[in-house]
Amino acid sequence: MKILAAATVMSLLLLYVGERVDVVRVGYHVERLKLKRVAIQREYDELRVTASRLTSPERLERVATDRLGMVPPRQGQVILVRLQPEAPSERKPSRPEVRLASQGFSEPGSRIP
């Protein structure tokens, strides 16, 4: 009986210690993942910066003219093509919703008469 009780206590202790070890191990794993996430986020931000720098209009124009031999279109060389016939309601862009400056941000909108 005594042996059984001792074995039970030992098992519980071992279980507790095992759990604690597992918790610590998971803690280390979480930290590693966090560091990995930070590194990936940093790489993502760096890539965004690079993409933004590479797509700047100044660089695009320089590459187009210097490397590809393009020239800016002259007046009349850009022709806008309307894909669909204009519906009467589309003739003018609709007036945007406006508010009086004194009304602040939370007031409901009103249209210019």
Added chain:
Amino acid sequence: MTFMDPLRVRRIFTAFLLLVGFALVLFRLFNLQVLQAGELAVKAERQHEKAITLQGGRGTIYDRQGKVLAINVEVPSVFGVPTSLEDPAPVARQLGRVLHVRPDEIEKKLKQDRSFVWIARKVDPEQGRRLQRMPLEGIGLVLEGRRYYPKGTLLSHVIGFAGMDGEGLEGIERRYDSYLRGEKQTVVLQRDALGRTVFPKGLLQQGPSSGHSVVLTIDETIQYIAEKELEEAVTASRAKGGTVIVMEPRTGAILAMALVPTFDPNSFGSLYADRWRNRAVTDVYEPGSTLKVLLAAAALEDRVMEPQTILFGERGSMTVGNTVIHDHDPSGWMTFAQVLERSSNIGAVKTALALGPERLSRVLRAFGFGERSEIDLPGEAAGLVRDTRSWGRRSLASIAMGQEVAVTPVQLTAALSAVANGGWLMKPHVVAEIRDAKGQTVFQASPLVRRQPISAGTAQKLTRILEGAVTRGTGKSAAVSGYRVAGKTGTAQKVDPRTGTYSTTLFIGSFVGFVPAEDPRLCILVVIDEPQTQSWGGVVAAPVFRRVAEQVLPYLGVTPKEPVRVALAQAETIGAHRAGRAGR
């Protein structure tokens, strides 16, 4: 005499020793666990727990198309531990090669009797990677957040910049600092014997959230066009500087705000404040003849003049209050519309005299002069419209010609936008939207009407007159083939700071107009400060308006309503193209 059994003696002795040993251990335990418990618990906590303050990254700034204009990146900073270095010279040489800093400067830092010195803060990530690969004794790297502006000089005056510690110092960075700044949070970490984080308290606790993102109304492409054309004009006219503002008249949204000379916000530290100040908002100037638009608006609104009212041009010379007023092109009889087309000073002065100071002042103030436009940029100036009690006949004449009144470029653009917008004065703004770290919109700008200084009928009459100023008058160089343009030139004398009087050599040439006149999509102001070749607004500023408009209108998909003069498609090099434009 009986002797104790030696074995028993040994047992007793051993038991005694054990007892003493246990007593000592117990005493020590009691001392540690009970008597010194509080003090030691604090010590232990200090050793395996670490409270650190984390700050979320600064929010990103985008243009209206979602292009990144300002972003936070983590970059390495290099530090040294001089006390752990025996010979700093070779280390300094190696560092100097990577960081492009003189080795003797680094060596000087490393020779200090200190345990920590910064060698270089917030360096290029590539430099950091190279340093990481080099086994350098006594040198370490830490990551710090750095504000980065990938477009360089583009839109620098509007975006502004943030300081080394991430606080907004200028422009949008300053105005919206409270939104852009990341959340601050203190967290407690548990560390093991090696200093690694074991299991942070509150594992499920979210880290500090990043600052909000700000989306501007500015369009990167339109901004580039404006900056490029302004730069070319300033260079060609050997001017001191210049400003171009492109505004959507219907909403008050600023599509571009270009200033020359410009600066790179990535390295603002080496520049003086007047280089990075947004002069389109903070500085005032006397607008010259562009103010005649508002004089005409007042005269038409109060029915003092009609477009066909006849005025006598005095053959180019008239005296008002001991001052002789001249016209560039002497005229005889002319209509009121022709006064604006020819930018006649005499016609303008006669209109102002007929209108009187009260009515003119009222309309100028109604158009927003003398008060801040409330644009969402820091440091805005209110401009100057003096009290009418101090206006004599001579002042009235000067004001009619756009002198003795000080306006900011933004105020003038907003005022002309009101003419384009059927008389409604809108609040100019550069921020379209603010989003939190999760991408949820927390603020969305909507067009705000300030007031209606003139009626829609007056605005329409004035638009026709301003169209004439471009087709027949001083603003011919602003005409855009295929589109109807309404606008006005201006050439204003500057006050010579040395004499305090109007200079005969320092001018501001400007043009302000909108296009297409029948359904305005763009209002553009061009100001060229102190041009050296020609000073006339119609010569130095109007062509910039045309070149910006003829590129931006197709970009926005605005179709021409009139036949476009088709240019001959001929082979030419870019160099020839540019040389041709610069010579116009």
